[in-house]
Amino acid sequence: MELLGLFNYWVFAVLLMVGFYAVIAKPNMIKKLLGLGIFQAAVFLLYITMDKVEGGTAPIIQPGVDAIYSNPLPQVLILTAIVVGISTTALGLAVVVRIYEAYGTIEEDETQRQDLDA
Amino acid sequence: MSLAAQLPALQIVVPLLTAPVLVLLRGANLAWAAATAASVMAFVIAVALTLEVQSVGVIVYEMGAWPAPFGIELRIDGLNALVLLVITGASALTLLCGRASLAGEIDPDRLALFYAAWLIALAGLAGIAVTGDAFNVFVFMEISSLATYIIIAAGPNRQALTATFKYLIMGTVGATFYLIGVGLVYMMTGTLNFADMEARIGEVTDQRPILVAAGFITVGLALKAAVFPLHVWLPNAYTHAPHIVTAFIAACSTKVAIYVLLRFDFVVFQGNLTGHAFQFASFLAPLALLGILIGSAVAMFEGHLKRLLAYSSVAQVGYILLGASFASKAGITAGVVHMFNHALAKGALFLAVAALAMRLSGLRLADIAGAGRTMPWTAAALALAGASLVGIPGTAGFISKWLLLSAALEQGPLGIVAVVVIVLSSLAAVIYMWRVIERLYFGTPAGNALSASEPPWMLVAGVWVAALANVYFGLMPGLPVGLSEAAAEELLRHLP
Numbered sequence: 271m272e273l274l275g276l277f278n279y280w281v282f283a284v285l286l287m288v289g290f291y292a293v294i295a296k297p298n299m300i301k302k303l304l305g306l307g308i309f310q311a312a313v314f315l316l317y318i319t320m321d322k323v324e325g326g327t328a329p330i331i332q333p334g335v336d337a338i339y340s341n342p343l344p345q346v347l348i349l350t351a352i353v354v355g356i357s358t359t360a361l362g363l364a365v366v367v368r369i370y371e372a373y374g375t376i377e378e379d380e381t382q383r384q385d386l387d388a
Numbered sequence: 389m390s391l392a393a394q395l396p397a398l399q400i401v402v403p404l405l406t407a408p409v410l411v412l413l414r415g416a417n418l419a420w421a422a423a424t425a426a427s428v429m430a431f432v433i434a435v436a437l438t439l440e441v442q443s444v445g446v447i448v449y450e451m452g453a454w455p456a457p458f459g460i461e462l463r464i465d466g467l468n469a470l471v472l473l474v475i476t477g478a479s480a481l482t483l484l485c486g487r488a489s490l491a492g493e494i495d496p497d498r499l500a501l502f503y504a505a506w507l508i509a510l511a512g513l514a515g516i517a518v519t520g521d522a523f524n525v526f527v528f529m530e531i532s533s534l535a536t537y538i539i540i541a542a543g544p545n546r547q548a549l550t551a552t553f554k555y556l557i558m559g560t561v562g563a564t565f566y567l568i569g570v571g572l573v574y575m576m577t578g579t580l581n582f583a584d585m586e587a588r589i590g591e592v593t594d595q596r597p598i599l600v601a602a603g604f605i606t607v608g609l610a611l612k613a614a615v616f617p618l619h620v621w622l623p624n625a626y627t628h629a630p631h632i633v634t635a636f637i638a639a640c641s642t643k644v645a646i647y648v649l650l651r652f653d654f655v656v657f658q659g660n661l662t663g664h665a666f667q668f669a670s671f672l673a674p675l676a677l678l679g680i681l682i683g684s685a686v687a688m689f690e691g692h693l694k695r696l697l698a699y700s701s702v703a704q705v706g707y708i709l710l711g712a713s714f715a716s717k718a719g720i721t722a723g724v725v726h727m728f729n730h731a732l733a734k735g736a737l738f739l740a741v742a743a744l745a746m747r748l749s750g751l752r753l754a755d756i757a758g759a760g761r762t763m764p765w766t767a768a769a770l771a772l773a774g775a776s777l778v779g780i781p782g783t784a785g786f787i788s789k790w791l792l793l794s795a796a797l798e799q800g801p802l803g804i805v806a807v808v809v810i811v812l813s814s815l816a817a818v819i820y821m822w823r824v825i826e827r828l829y830f831g832t833p834a835g836n837a838l839s840a841s842e843p844p845w846m847l848v849a850g851v852w853v854a855a856l857a858n859v860y861f862g863l864m865p866g867l868p869v870g871l872s873e874a875a876a877e878e879l880l881r882h883l884p
Contacts, residue, residue, distance in 0.1 A: 286568075293557060306560055313567050320575045344574070347523055351567060354530045358560050361534055365541060365553050372546035381550050 278319040285312035297378045299369065303362045310355040317344040317351070392436070396449040396462040396518050399433050399472065400528075402426050404511035410504040416491065419500035423507055424483045430514060431476040438469040438871070448520075456520065457581035463520030466874030467724060471517040471640075471647045474731045478639035479510045482739065485850025486632035488843070489742045493544050493630045502542050506636075509535035516644050522570045523580045525648055526563060529612070533559045536641060540629040551624035558611055558621045565608025566648075572601035573656075582656060589660035602657045602664070606671065609652070612645035615672070615709060616679030619702045626698035631742030634694065639735035642705055643727050650712055650720070650879060659882030665715045673713040673802065677809050679706030684816035688823075693744075693751040696820055697737055700777065703813055704730045710806060711792050714799055717876045722791035724872035725865070729776070729784035732861060736773035736854035740766055743847050747840040753823065757831025762840040765848050767828045769855040774821040776858035779814055783862040787869070789814065 285308055292305025321344035329339035366376055373381045391398075406426035410419045440447055441464055449462040464472070483506070494502055512532025516525050537559070541552040574580055576597050577588040589598055607618075614622040622642075626634050657664050683703030690696040708730070711723025741751065743766040748755050760767035776783035779790075789810065796806040842848055861868060 290561070293561065299553060302557055306557060309561070310564055313564055313571065316568065317571050320571065344571075350523075350527055354527065354563075357534055358530070358556070361537060362553070362556050365537070365549055365556065368541070369546075369549045369553065372549055378550075385547055385550070 278315060282312050282316045282319070285309075285315065297380075299366045299376045299378060300363075302378075303359060303366070306362070307355065307359055310351070310358075314348050314352060314355075317348040320344055392440075393449075395433050395437055395440075396447060396464055397451065399430060399437065399476075399518055400511050400515045402429050402433070403507040403514065407504040407507040407511070410500050410507065414500045416496050416499035419503045420483070420487050420490075423503040424480070424487075426507055427476065427480040427483050427510060430510065431473075431480040434469070434472040434476040434514075437464055438473055441466060441469045442870075457579050457584035460524050461520040461581060461583075462518045463582070464518055465878050466871040467647065467650070467878065468517050470724065470728055470868060470871045470875065471644060472514060474643060474728060475510065475513045475517060475640045478636055478731060478735050479506075481735070481850055481854060482632050482636045482639075485739065485847045485853075486635070486742065488847060489632050489746055490630060492746060494542050498542070502539060505535045505538040505542075506633075508532075509539060513640055513644050516648060520582050521580050522573070522582060522585065522652075526567050526570060529563055529566070529645075529648075532641070532644070533563065533612075536637060539633045540625050540637070542633070543628045543630050545628055547624065548628035551621075551628045555621040555625045558618070562608045562611030562618075562645075565604045565611065567608075569601040569603075569605030569608060572597045572604070576601075582651065585656050586659065589656065592660075595661060598657070598661060602653070602661060602667075605652050606649065606668070609645050609649040610672075610675075613642045613649060613709075614702060614705055616675055616682060616702055616706060619679070619683075619705070622702060623695050623698040626701065627692065627694045631694075631738065631745050635735050635738035635742060638697075638701055638738050639731040642701070643708075643731060646705070646708055646712075646727060650724075654715075654720075654879040654882070669713045669715055672709050673806075676706040676710040676713055677806065679703060680710065680809055680813045684813040684820070687820045688816050690820070691753050693741055693753060693756060693824060694738075696753075696824070697734065697741065700817065700820065701730075701734060703817075704734070704777075707788070707792060707810070710810075711795060714795050714803075715880075716795060716798060717873070717880055718791065718795035718798060720876035720879055721869065721872045722788060722795045724875050725791055725868050726788035728868040728872070729788045729858075729861065732784050732854065732858050733773050733776040736851060736858060737770060737777065739847070739851045739854055740770035740773060743843045743851055744770075746843040746847070747836070749836050753827045754831075754834070755837070756824070757827045757837060758833025759837045759840055760825075760829035761833065762837060763842050765842055766851060769848075769851040770828065771825050772855040773858055774825060776855075776862065778817045778821050781862075782859065784858045784865070784868075786862055787865040791869075 289305045289309030293302050296302055321341040323340045326338045326340035329342040370376050373384055403426050410422055413419050447464040451460040509532050512528045515528030519525055537552050537556050541548055576592045577585055579585055611618045653668050680703045683699050687696050687699040708723045708726050711719045745751055776785040779785040796803040
């Protein structure tokens with residue numbers, strides 16, 4: 271039960287490591303960016319999980335209704351973090367396009383080899 | 389409310405709102421003028437805030453009049469003021485004198501956009517330095533990082549692009565680690581305000597998530613600060629960025645990450661985690677010592693001037709952290725003073741490099757040979773700033789090394805090791821700076837060093853202002869030392 275209760279946190283840890291592995295191990299720059307996206311998405315999941323209150327509902331106050339509400343703040347925070355993530359990915363892709371124009375490849379080891387030869 | 393009360397907010401707002409105006413202006417010269425004006429204004433605001441901090445103490449500003457911890461609070465004490473001075477001063481000076489150098493390196497059609505990205509980077513860095521909110525720090529960190537990637541990628545060689553990509557990947561990983569740490573602290577305390585976190589972590593019964601958060605935050609910020617061995621993005625980024633950009637980011641981007649690291653580890657975690665000072669020191673002191681030794685050693689054998697100075701920066705980040713890892717008043721004062729003095733020395737050196745690059749064909753040590761005869765003013769300023777980097781008495785570098793050595797001597801056996809490392813690394817600094825100066829003055833001129841002339845007077849003047857600041861703060865270290873001592877006391881209030 272402990273395991274299932276922490277299910278989201280396990281998914282967080284696994285996703286984080288999957289993304290991190292791709293960032294470290296893949297020489298292809300697009301794959302690195304994909305990995306970075308997964309890495310960041312894992313953190314979004316961490317924040318979204320922590321705001322859930324058991325039995326809680328959407329935090330919209332209505333007169334005459336006395337309910338337990340989930341915490342809205344992490345969701346707002348993560349909305350900001352998602353925007354940051356999108357900007358990072360967009361900028362990263364733009365840089366990869368420029369690298370492809372300059373080197374003719376998006377493999378990191380290949381660009382390093384070309385720089386050493388030059 | 390009077391305008392003076394709004395200064396903490398204006399510190400961010402002025403550069404942030406000038407940036408979109410630049411995009412609309414489009415003209416390169418107009419954009420330069422507006423960007424410089426905004427930077428100078430930011431510097432004036434930083435000076436005003438520093439004076440206010442010196443006279444009345446900590447400044448607290450409630451953003452949108454929402455009281456903390458519900459709203460975002462801007463909070464400025466001695467440490468913030470010093471960081472603000474470094475950031476805005478570096479931006480104002482490099483922009484004022486760097487116009488010709490930047491125009492030579494960047495496509496004229498894109499200059500306006502480049503200056504806009506520069507101002508956004510400035511706004512982000514200033515934002516980190518004024519805010520009192522942990523999540524706000526993350527947002528500003530990413531604003532400044534994204535803008536910094538853009539201005540680094542504007543470098544003339546294609547290696548600038550690969551260097552940017554590497555920096556982007558590592559910087560984002562670092563920021564995400566920081567975000568995980570903040571998330572864990574929020575999960576346990578329900579607050580994002582530094583002061584409120586500090587008060588509430590103590591009430592948390594299960595300390596393990598906080599410990600994990602401390603680990604994530606420290607490692608993430610160490611990545612941003614280029615602490616050895618997480619420095620691999622730094623040499624390439626510094627080498628291939630436009631020269632003026634290198635002068636700007638070398639003076640401030642790593643310092644800001646170190647500032648957040650100090651704020652988190654000493655103010656938020658120190659009072660609440662058992663044995664935190666010991667863990668912090670035993671994690672960072674070895675890395676700092678290794679960084680000092682290896683950075684200096686690599687710099688000794690490096691043949692490219694900018695790369696040499698970049699590796700020297702890795703060593704200097706080590707000095708700052710070594711001071712902090714003593715976790716004593718003298719140690720933190722030394723670290724923070726070195727943050728300021730190193731920004732002065734490296735800023736001046738990279739500006740001199742920009743001046744050399746305008747007239748010479750390359751920046752390998754062979755290319756600069758003999759330029760001391762044809763560009764005497766630039767070369768003399770470079771030698772002066774180099775003396776400050778080495779720590780010759782009478783320059784700013786000497787003050788911080790002296791403080792660092794006296795702090796190390798208080799530390800017992802570890803301190804002796806630190807002293808040996810500092811002395812060895814200073815000798816290494818003498819060697820690598822001497823290699824540069826020897827080539828400049830005594831090398832046989834080759835290529836276009838023979839026919840080189842001084843760069844535009846604005847740039848020479850800027851280099852000299854920075855170099856003379858090294859001498860001024862070497863002879864009269866009252867301002868940085870005073871602010872650093874105040875900062876050290878603020879940071880150490882949790883230590884017995």
